[in-house]
Amino acid sequence: MKIYNYPSESAKIKVIAISNRGLDFRKEDIAEITRIIEDVRENGDKAVVKYTKRFDAPDLTAESLQVTPDETDIAEKEVDKAFIKSLDRAVSQIKAFHKHQLSKSWINTERPGTLLGQMVNPVGAAGVYVPGAKGGMTPLVSSVLMGVIPAKIAGVRHVSMMTPPTKEGTVNPYLLVAAKKVGADAIFKAGSAWAIAALAYGTETIPKADVIVGPGNIYVTLAKKIVSGTVGIDMIAGPSEILVIADHTANPEFIAADLLSQAEHDPLSSAILVTDSEAIAKAAAAAVEKQVECLSRKEIARESLEKYGVILVVPDLAAAAELANRIAPEHLELQIKDPFEYIGQIRNAGAIFMGNYTPEPVGDYIAGPNHVLPTAGTARFASALSVDHFIKKTSLIHYSEATFKKEAEDIVRLAEIEGLDAHANSVKIRLK
Numbered sequence: 001m002k003i004y005n006y007p008s009e010s011a012k013i014k015v016i017a018i019s020n021r022g023l024d025f026r027k028e029d030i031a032e033i034t035r036i037i038e039d040v041r042e043n044g045d046k047a048v049v050k051y052t053k054r055f056d057a058p059d060l061t062a063e064s065l066q067v068t069p070d071e072t073d074i075a076e077k078e079v080d081k082a083f084i085k086s087l088d089r090a091v092s093q094i095k096a097f098h099k100h101q102l103s104k105s106w107i108n109t110e111r112p113g114t115l116l117g118q119m120v121n122p123v124g125a126a127g128v129y130v131p132g133a134k135g136g137m138t139p140l141v142s143s144v145l146m147g148v149i150p151a152k153i154a155g156v157r158h159v160s161m162m163t164p165p166t167k168e169g170t171v172n173p174y175l176l177v178a179a180k181k182v183g184a185d186a187i188f189k190a191g192s193a194w195a196i197a198a199l200a201y202g203t204e205t206i207p208k209a210d211v212i213v214g215p216g217n218i219y220v221t222l223a224k225k226i227v228s229g230t231v232g233i234d235m236i237a238g239p240s241e242i243l244v245i246a247d248h249t250a251n252p253e254f255i256a257a258d259l260l261s262q263a264e265h266d267p268l269s270s271a272i273l274v275t276d277s278e279a280i281a282k283a284a285a286a287a288v289e290k291q292v293e294c295l296s297r298k299e300i301a302r303e304s305l306e307k308y309g310v311i312l313v314v315p316d317l318a319a320a321a322e323l324a325n326r327i328a329p330e331h332l333e334l335q336i337k338d339p340f341e342y343i344g345q346i347r348n349a350g351a352i353f354m355g356n357y358t359p360e361p362v363g364d365y366i367a368g369p370n371h372v373l374p375t376a377g378t379a380r381f382a383s384a385l386s387v388d389h390f391i392k393k394t395s396l397i398h399y400s401e402a403t404f405k406k407e408a409e410d411i412v413r414l415a416e417i418e419g420l421d422a423h424a425n426s427v428k429i430r431l432k
């Protein structure tokens with residue numbers, strides 16, 4: 001990884017290139033993904049099957065698009081007991097965390113003659129996208145939990161899970177077992193933009209969703225952006241990112257391992273180290289070089305680090321916080337002497353990991369908070385996937401006759417200023 005002093009012109013250019021990578025869709029991709037979405041909207045299952053055959057599973061048919069109970073039964077026999085034990089711990093900790101997020105309906109009668117409030121309801125149907133590039137080579141079991149658990153806690157009646165099938169037209173058994181464990185109602189063998197389009201518009205086999213959530217590669221993210229508004233989406237949860245702020249107390253081997261943990265996700269992932277210690281910068285760069293060689297996904301990690309990895313040496317930790325706030329990373333690790341004192345300086349980050357024994361993967365798998373997080377600087381305004389993404393709030397309003405009459409004059413005046421006679425009349429007619 002290259003080391004730059006920050007601030008400097010060259011470092012600024014590098015940081016801008018990294019920050020812009022996630023939402024920097026190519027015109028050709030926008031055109032192609034829009035075409036795919038329209039095709040699915042018009043031709044339903046036929047189009048979904050066509051793209052799945054072309055990109056993922058050459059022998060898939062409309063009849064085999066949905067995973068059958070038999071396939072899940074077979075999967076249950078294929079996975080080992082140790083997996084179930086780890087899965088159970090993750091499920092229970094993720095459930096416990098998300099239960100805190102439940103909102104309650106409320107009514108207020110403080111103002112005499114009124115009842116005002118908010119009724120909370122879950123959406124009827126949700127779609128959870130679970131990434132699975134290269135025929136399920138990286139089955140993101142944890143993303144099944146992160147998508148389905150908050151939907152079910154919110155009370156969503158029907159949750160469809162979408163994931164790209166393997167070349168043989170199957171779904172990785174670990175994904176199937178996880179999906180059953182958390183109560184996914186249907187699983188479909190479709191990925192990429194066609195899966196998102198099928199959820200947005202519905203097909204003969206795939207039910208239309210009210211909300212689509214879940215991370216994915218650039219095509220998934222772009223498709224979600226395009227259908228947003230027709231359906232609700234959680235956020236732009238694109239290629240993973242990590243920014244580590246480290247001081248002289250940090251362990252360079254730990255830093256390197258954590259940077260690589262996100263670089264290995266995708267050639268478009270980004271990994272940044274910001275430190276006030278030149279010695280740490282050099283040692284971490286050397287450790288990355290050494291550790292990357294041992295990774296099975298070293299090609300991906302190398303490509304990501306080459307393009308979107310950087311080490312920045314800043315004058316002090318205040319400058320590091322300022323930079324982190326500007327980049328608004330998905331994951332921010334604080335490998336510094338007193339992270340608790342420091343967090344007050346951080347305003348923009350998807351999730352903050354504090355201390356040398358809280359590496360990012362703790363949050364990816366087991367701590368409890370959701371790992372579906374805003375990327376590409378969208379942590380400036382977006383939050384982690386949560387129960388809130390699956391609910392909506394309806395306002396409740398009731399006026400007594402006496403209170404209505406007391407406020408009528410004000411309503412009429414405001415309506416007349418807006419030039420809306422019919423609004424004024426709907427009040428005046430009740431005063432006669």
Ligand SMILES: NC(=O)c1ccc[n+]([C@@H]2O[C@H](COP(=O)([O-])OP(=O)(O)OC[C@H]3O[C@@H](n4cnc5c(N)ncnc54)[C@H](O)[C@@H]3O)[C@@H](O)[C@H]2O)c1
Binds near residue numbers: 133138
């Ligand atoms: N932000 C988050 O919270 C978060 C969480 C987990 C994972 N991630 C990210 O999710 C992503 C997962 O990506 P992935 O690739 O492993 O799985 P994916 O399921 O998102 O992508 C694979 C799908 O894309 C299709 N595809 C390949 N080339 C295509 C093309 N040219 N046009 C259209 N579709 C094409 C494949 O056929 C397959 O169906 C990674 O970028 C990872 O960093 C983000």
Ligand SMILES: N[C@H](CO)Cc1c[nH]c[nH+]1
Binds near residue numbers: 371
């Ligand atoms: N780090 C990813 C979010 O950017 C989530 C994940 C799933 N599995 C491993 N990691």
Ligand SMILES: [Zn+2]
Binds near residue numbers: 262364
């Ligand atoms: Zn990860």
